[in-house]
Amino acid sequence: MGVVSHSYLTKAQVQHLLGVTTFGMWRLARKYDKFPKPAKSPDNPLHHNRPEPEEAWDATKVYSWAAGTAELAHRGAILLRPAPENPAPGRWGGYQDTVRGPALDWHTDIGVIRLVHCDDSRAATDVATAIASSGNKDGVVTVCALYGDVGFGGPALVAADTAHPGIEYEAGWDDVTAYVGEALPWWPDLLRSSRLIREWKPGAQAAVAEIPANDNETFLRRAAANEVFDVTSRVAATDMANKIRNIRIDHTSHEIQDFCNKGHGDTPNRVIPGALPDTSRHPLPCDGDRKELKAGWRRLALHTHPDAVAALEVAVGREPDLLPFGAVTEIPVQPGTVSDRWTHRLTMCDPTAAHAVLAQDTKPQAFFIDPLTDMPVLRTPGGDGNQVWRFYAPLSLPAGGAELASVVLHHTLWVLTSNGYVHPAPCTPTKHLWWGDGWGDRASEAASVVDQLLNDLGATVDLHKHWDAPKGLTALFNEEHKQGAELTRAALLHARMTPPRTR
Template identity: 30%
Template sequence: MALANEPERLSVAGCARLLNIPWRRVRHLVKRRVFAPPTGHDTAGEPYWHRRDLYTWASVDGELLSRVPLDHWRSLGIQAPYLGAETIENTVTALRWHTGVGPVWMLWHWDLDASTCERELPSLAKQLPAAAAVTMVGADYGIDGPALYGVLPGAPAQPVYEMPWSALSNVIGMPAPYWPSRLRRPDLMNDWRPGNPPVVAAADPDMDITSVLRLAVTLDEGSPAWRTLVNLAQTWQHRATKAAKSDLKLLAKHTPAATVTVAATPLAVPAVEKDDLPRDIQRAGWLELLDRTDDLALACVNQALQWDGGEDFPYNMREIVDPATERGAEWVARLVPARRTAAFELLKERDQEAVLFQDPLTDAPVVREGVRGQTRYRMAVPYRLPTTSPLAELILEKPVWVRTQDGTLYPAPQFTPYGPKWGYQGSGPTILATLADLLLDDITAPAPTNYDHPTPKGLEELAQRKWPPGTVLTRAQLEAARRGRPIPETD
């Protein structure tokens, strides 16, 4: 019986499974006394082995070495010759050392995600013939440095295992090279040689900065659109540089200096953030960019949508309008045909045959489409209303509508996907109540972006009622609710 703290005891069959060799062969080697000496014998007199002892024995056998995890290899005590790098499948740079017992590979994925190592490493290892060991650097940190995974090239199943960073350094006889996540570029890796000083290079943003800068250089310097794009590019570049510096700080904190060499450091850039540029400048810039038809404008709009959902667009939420409803028909009647501009990227409309419109009062893009035999309109909802006429009424439909005292109908301003809605206790009714409170004071007020606004309790209770669709809440009713007074009869 094994002790509580004793490692797992491996029988002859267990040793065979661990080394991926036939158990009959193990039994034969044991009988010939050329197998690893047993760690001990159980109460029945049968031999058993511990994993550590078995791997120590197998690590001196050239045939079995490729079935032994790298952290169980013995140190060769010399610096292994570095044989250069090669590219695999246009996604991975593979660095190779010759250790005397076979090639040892270190793989760097250019665009690593959390599942890449376990998912792709076995298939990548099969493309490296006669490898004694194959490792891949992960996206996070392990016990003594960057996460490092490996496969056993000599094992038929090639299971993935994790090892300490120092294991690789120990085997190759030198500090293993490290590139921060935003500097894992194939050109930098291919040029690296042992003993090279760190290369200073620009960190790679995770957004398409090229399209943004290419469009910026075509614009008048200092214009809102130019300032918006330059600020965006600088923000992305700063974020990438900041991420690379953070990786290097973690490396210095958690990794023994003797086991790692920094291969690249990020080029210093100004610490710019998007909020450094006034929001009104950004909105004016995007208003110009959204009206463009060129491919660079489309690319920039798509990048902004991926970055922050287009939060500085004059419209960034989407709604469906049913033209069969009374207000839907009224709104549709004023739409005008539109050319395809970058604004339609917001609606994800790529069909060249799509029927495109524009709301002439808000400039928002609109697409007419047929769904299950019914016509409907997809529209972008404005962030604020382009009018000075005061609020007259709120109309509870899908979407919620605003009518001003001059009789004009507008979709209710919207900034979040949670509202405005009504009929329950939740985010949507809170947004509706907040919006009503803001518009009663200022019809040009932007849609609420959060729930920090102190909304009057009466308006919140009003928004939580289960009003039937089509209910009209007049200004008098909204003001009464805001003051906590009885609400006049609704239509």
């Protein structure tokens, strides 16, 4: 989304902009209460230990103020000056390629207004600068770029005049339409292509165009079309791709409604959509049976094809609850600890898609799988260069008729079972397990997990309402326990049934 970029002027530059002498500037500051005062320009690290810099003025404030001041309006921002009475209707000047994307020109009483259909920062300044430096053969007086939001009268605009291309200011859509004399076209973000803008003509019906696929949808469609995967996996990838497509079409339709159909009072905005999304097959089927979708993603996670990796990376970011593993957890490699007991049972394996996504930007040294929970694990250098174990927490534990015997606190929660096994505590994908002072927060996630496992070691943990965990357990995990501290089943049950003492 664009913003008005700020630049600063020295006293001499302000005088040049306004066409006044030192005395004239002194007079303006006393004649006009709203004459801009010097502003502190952004700190420059190269200026430390140097004398205090000379005074600087915010260029946008000075330029905008001048436009609204009768004696200096001709020196101020063009689109903020008082408009001439009954300006002649403008004339469409056609499509233009610019350094910041597609634009349309409009010949008006004040000169050519170039509207750049881009909402990136400094788009107006960059285009106006390029025009000024190349001789401005088209007679462009001001360049407008999209601000990315709705303003009064239509889409908000950022303007930069070719006479002073380095100074940007906010302009209204209705400021431009007042000179053009008709509603102007606007393209929603996902249909803002050079081709569609180039093909537009005044009076033409809005083009109907297909929303282009983004990278996530492309990766999912590729996996869905890959016959190396089973049908269930391909259905899962298709379902998520369809959901992305539906969301993008809905977003574009709502964007058009917000920018083109609303006005202030009884006056509609003078803006028309240049293109509409193709909804002939909308909505595509999605949100299928979650059990089947989870089965499909489980199979993709175990695959080794690059398309499975790309699809799984999308799913981790969009719908991690469909995946067969919980939160990413990282612990140091430390012999003799409770985690060391767990790592001895890990089985070395070739990497799967799940391992590849788990690795992210690390450089794994070995890949493993926990044979009891099927969770992928890898050993890799940590941020400090020391080796760490990186793994997905399980969503549930194998019970086998056992119960939780104790919990050990070692960088995360470890569950010791009555039949002699040790496991990382289960956790949902978007939560984390911790204890101690949480800077005002409470360790309710850990308390909730333990509460559920005390009842059923094999429970699939649900942390949607972790704040409702027993207060006594939450208080216990809010204490500053040492690494390696063990909390027995008896201690956990006692804490669960004992309300914390009030201070």
